[in-house]
Amino acid sequence: MNRGIATFTLDYGKCPPWLFERMVKLGREMVRALVAEYGPDEFIKRISDPVWFQSLGTVLAFDWNASGLTTILTAALKEAIKGEEQELGIFICGGKGKTSQRTPEEIEKWGARLALPEGQAEKLVYNSRMSAKVDSALVQDSYQIYHHAFFFSRNGAWSVVQQGMNTANQTARRYHWFSENINDIVCEPHAGIVTQTLENQVLDLSAKASGSTRTLSVELIEGGYNQIMKDIKILRKHSSELSRMVAMQTANGQLSLLELANTEFHSHPVEIEDFSKSKYLEKILARLADKKPENYENLLATEGVGPKTIRALSLVGEVIYGARPSYEDPARYSFAHGGKDATPYPVDRPTYDKTIETMKRVVAKARINKTEKSRTLEKLEKHQLAF
Numbered sequence: 001m002n003r004g005i006a007t008f009t010l011d012y013g014k015c016p017p018w019l020f021e022r023m024v025k026l027g028r029e030m031v032r033a034l035v036a037e038y039g040p041d042e043f044i045k046r047i048s049d050p051v052w053f054q055s056l057g058t059v060l061a062f063d064w065n066a067s068g069l070t071t072i073l074t075a076a077l078k079e080a081i082k083g084e085e086q087e088l089g090i091f092i093c094g095g096k097g098k099t100s101q102r103t104p105e106e107i108e109k110w111g112a113r114l115a116l117p118e119g120q121a122e123k124l125v126y127n128s129r130m131s132a133k134v135d136s137a138l139v140q141d142s143y144q145i146y147h148h149a150f151f152f153s154r155n156g157a158w159s160v161v162q163q164g165m166n167t168a169n170q171t172a173r174r175y176h177w178f179s180e181n182i183n184d185i186v187c188e189p190h191a192g193i194v195t196q197t198l199e200n201q202v203l204d205l206s207a208k209a210s211g212s213t214r215t216l217s218v219e220l221i222e223g224g225y226n227q228i229m230k231d232i233k234i235l236r237k238h239s240s241e242l243s244r245m246v247a248m249q250t251a252n253g254q255l256s257l258l259e260l261a262n263t264e265f266h267s268h269p270v271e272i273e274d275f276s277k278s279k280y281l282e283k284i285l286a287r288l289a290d291k292k293p294e295n296y297e298n299l300l301a302t303e304g305v306g307p308k309t310i311r312a313l314s315l316v317g318e319v320i321y322g323a324r325p326s327y328e329d330p331a332r333y334s335f336a337h338g339g340k341d342a343t344p345y346p347v348d349r350p351t352y353d354k355t356i357e358t359m360k361r362v363v364a365k366a367r368i369n370k371t372e373k374s375r376t377l378e379k380l381e382k383h384q385l386a387f
């Protein structure tokens with residue numbers, strides 16, 4: 001599993017300095033051993049696996065089910081390789097809060113220091129920005145992104161680890177990306193997903209099932225500003241009425257509304273959407289109509305396009321033209337190695353043991369004192385004996 005999502009309880013506590021110092025120390029040795037054993041590209045690939053990332057945080061002694069594991073582990077790894085990035089061939093940019101906003105700047109600085117081929121740093125910045133846009137605008141699951149870290153190797157392999165919070169239900173969700181095998185950055189970029197909580201009514205425009213919505217959104221913009229505003233005004237004027245009409249079609253067929261069975265929905269997003277006049281939305285739609293993006297990726301990449309613009313185009317496409325997007329949470333799996341209650345499938349012991357044996361080899365090669373090494377190996381043994 002190279003990419004995915006994990007959900008955790010929202011953690012408001014702080015990592016004690018004594019623990020962070022030890023996480024940095026052990027993390028440094030594990031990174032060195034991993035890179036020496038498998039190479040920098042493989043390290044980037046492993047970071048992109050949400051379960052492997054989670055396991056690494058647990059081995060370094062952080063709470064396995066706390067949102068803080070993401071932010072603290074990323075910070076510890078970034079500190080651990082500080083000054084050794086070029087020797088190891090791996091680079092970590094961004095982090096939590098305001099630090100995440102400096103990701104593009106940090107990538108560009110490394111690009112200059114490494115004298116990367118022309119255009120490579122810009123492409124890395126683009127991938128970093130687009131991954132954040134996809135998970136905030138295309139996957140509208142009520143989780144606000146507050147942590148974004150970009151890992152890349154000198155060879156160009158990259159992964160993204162970002163996390164969003166949902167203060168309403170006190171949970172956090174982590175999103176993983178990996179450069180390998182991403183053929184379309186706006187269509188199902190999350191191939192492997194881990195979650196504890198499935199959300200209801202998630203507007204997932206990155207799903208294959210939302211392909212018609214993505215196509216129609218581009219066509220709506222191609223139709224020009226005046227036409228798209230006519231459609232928007234229909235929703236503004238009749239939003240309450242349309243919420244009752246969603247499961248119907250007009251007799252003359254001029255207004256084709258989507259059929260939604262009661263077994264699938266108890267409500268529909270159009271009921272709670274605010275279609276009051278928005279000058280900002282009109283400004284962005286005008287910008288898009290003037291630019292006329294060639295495809296959905298270009299549409300999303302346009303400056304100013306965010307969740308509200310994407311949602312407006314999606315609802316126009318669905319309610320007026322019948323292009324139904326996916327409202328299913330993209331989460332698919334409980335754990336990469338299965339679950340003890342056989343959900344989604346019984347524990348895959350051979351794969352589980354292989355993961356632990358890999359961790360053991362890395363710890364055994366780490367240059368740490370015998371006490372710390374013994375304690376870490378004992379923890380891994382306990383995990384293995386549990387199954």
